[in-house]
Amino acid sequence: MAKVTLDRVRKVYPNGFEALYPCSFDIPDGELIVLVGPSGCGKSTLLRMIAGLEEITEGELSIGDRVVNDIDPANRNIAMVFQNYALYPHMTVANNMGYGLRNRGLPKSEIAAKVREAGEMLNLTELLDRRPSQLSGGQRQRVAMGRAIVRSPDLFLFDEPLSNLDAKLRNQMRVEIRALQRRLKTTSVYVTHDQVEAMTMADRIIVLNAGRIEQMGSPAEIYGAPASTFVASFMGAPPMNLLKGTVNGSGVLLDGGPTITRAAPVGHTGPVTVGIRPEDIELSDDGDLPFDVDIVEELGANRLMHGHLGGQPFSVSVNKDMHAATGQIKLALKPAAVHFFDTEEGRRL
């Protein structure tokens, strides 16, 4: 267990591509931090730099009290779970899990005990003598977890570990990994492009975009107060509605007609981007926003209405008890749930 510190860590590839702009943050001991972002945003590069699989161009990385920039991956006392599991195909499950320990010179009996213990924790006891090719995807995933656990590392690194599993198994493993991490209290970095995974698993989320940190915070902070339009549209499904408009006194005149009253950014004039979460809207006959519903999506627990608000695309999520049909309806906003972003850089106002 250890705290991880990144101090202006930067990655530039030999061809000049800046995969990661200098970034600094701390991961407190025992915390699970999720790096989330679209593909190519630098999240995997960052994880691989922490693992030591990728060289750090500039800056300083410490695990515990040790600067590990020049330390081999095997000597960083970390464990990594790969997207495609990366099990050794020629070794049994037990040997796969014990291989790292064997290289540390642990006595055989101790290795066997640790492997058995991890096997029990992950329901792998029956499978210890099998080869990876004889296991299902979920079982392989467990073995990969087991291989990480037996080492009792300072730091777990997860590189999209669930993306090769089917949806049901993914939900189950998500809960299991989280529970396991809570129990072991091992500092963890978890990379995913799936915002649901990020929201459900993280103590803290770091949203990355094009090699830069967009926002860092708890899932509630990220969801409740996105720092930019990028975060607003990336986190949350369906994403936050983003409407173009102009500040007009104590309200905002939306492009295409309707005006949002009772909500305006403080100390800002001119063009603005208005962000509204689909679930933060009420259907109300005396509402002041006309909404043309084109399509209704049935999701079971709720319904999604997609359409236009003054010509701009807009979505509303309503409870399953509410009646939803196509055609024009009226919407009412909660002023507290309206977000404002500047139009140039998309920063929160």
Next chain:
Amino acid sequence: MKRTAFSNPWLPILLLVPQLSIIAVFFYWPAGYAIQSSFYLQDPFGFGSTFVGLENYTDLASSTNYLDSLKFTVLFTIIVTFLSLGIALLLAVKADKVLRGARTYRTLLMWVYAIAPPVAGLMGVMLFDQSRGNLTQLFRSLGWDYTLGVNYWDTAIAMISVSVWKQIPVNFIFFLSGLQAIPRSVREAALIDNPSGMRRFWDITFPLLAPTGFFLLIINITYALFDTFGIIDTIVKGEPGNNPMTLVYRVFVDGFRGGDLGGSSAQSVVLMVLVLVLTIVQFRFLERRIHYT
């Protein structure tokens, strides 16, 4: 495997006829003829033959020349296979790590593959030539009186070196592609599990290369046994005298230089049996054990 049903039972046979007739004409017929003539003593001038039963075979077993060739062939095969596999693996592992100019470097290493065996043999002869050979001169300057074609082992060294040199590129290409077929994440997992590069190679990379390695082992044994004919021929020029030769080359020398077609046929049959055994060993015993998925 997908099974296809033919409505006309003669159609599949008809489709197979071209291939089967080629095999029949170029393999079964000569093979059958070799087996047949191995039981006869041929008149050297082609005026007839006498049935001698197994005499050609028993003669082989008691021929010191033949047994000497057999011993040399075994030794030759082991050394050529071991060296060409070993050196190629080393080169492949190193080439795999090259980042800059990797393509050029690999192409350079593969070039030798394009050289025909007799040309390779000829180059070997020139390098090892008794008076002018560059290597011969080098050996002389080091105080070693190297004489190709006179000293048995000196000739053997030339044969082995040229054969190994010729085979390395093939092995290199296969090993390199085998190495690159190992998933990057598996190597990275090993990188996290084991600090020692040498141990990682023997624990992870080498076992994962085993299928490639085994395939190459069979290919190399076959190469050393049979395909080195051209190289040996260029070095000993059809008149081996006291120089070493492999079994395949002896078939040629005894049959076409010595005129003993019966004995030569018996030798071919022995080689055929050897190939058969090798094939069975390959498919029955070894191949199953080294595939993991």
